[in-house]
Amino acid sequence: NAGVTQTPKFQVLKTGQSMTLQCAQDMNHEYMSWYRQDPGMGLRLIHYSVGAGITDQGEVPNGYNVSRSTTEDFPLRLLSAAPSQTSVYFCASSSLKRGGYNEQFFGPGTRLTVL
C-alpha cells in the first residue's frame, strides 16, 4: 500500500513553460485535493475532486487546471508557469464515508521553482 504518491519531487521551470504534477493514491479514496504551501501562508487549497469526473475550485485556483478521469489519479497542470507559482505542492486524499470522520492522507510534496 503506497498511500499517496507524487512525482516529481523537484522541478525547475522557466516562465511560460507548462508541466503536470502527478498525484496517485491506491486507497480507493473518492476525495483528492491539491494544496500549495508558501512560507508564512500555511497550506491553501487549489482544486479538489469528490470523484472521477468531478472537480471544483479551492481558494487559489488561478493558473492551474485539474481533471479526474480515474479514482486513482489527480494531476495538476500548469499551462504557463509564472514565478508566483514557485511553491511546494501537496496532494491529499480521503474517503467520503458518511456519518463520520475521514482522515486525509498527504503525499510527500513536489518542490517547484519557476525562474
Add this chain to the structure above:
Amino acid sequence: AQSVTQLDSQVPVFEEAPVELRCNYSSSVSVYLFWYVQYPNQGLQLLLKYLSGSTLVESINGFEAEFNKSQTSFHLRKPSVHISDTAEYFCAVSGNSGGSNYKLTFGKGTLLTVNP
C-alpha cells in the same frame, strides 16, 4: 466559511521546557479540529484530532490539545519538549457534517524550534 489563526509564527524554546502553540478558529458550523506536524523537508503528518467527546486529546509522543468551544480555541501543549520536536505545526479545521468534513482550512503554521 471557516478560518484558523495561529497566533505565533515562531516559538523558540529550550529542551525540556514546556511549550504551548496557540490556535483559534472561527466557523458558522460545528467543527472537527486538527494539529498536523511537518518535519523539515517532509510532508504533513496528523498529530492529533478532536472529533467529539472529551475535549482533551493526546498524541502518542506527549502532545495534547484542548478544545475550548467558548473561546473557539484548540491550543497545543507539551510539558517537556525534545530536540526532535523541532518542526512546523499547523492547526486545521473542517466542518463535521457529511457535506463539509473533507475540506480542511489550515492556519499559517507555527515553527517550533527546540534549542539545546
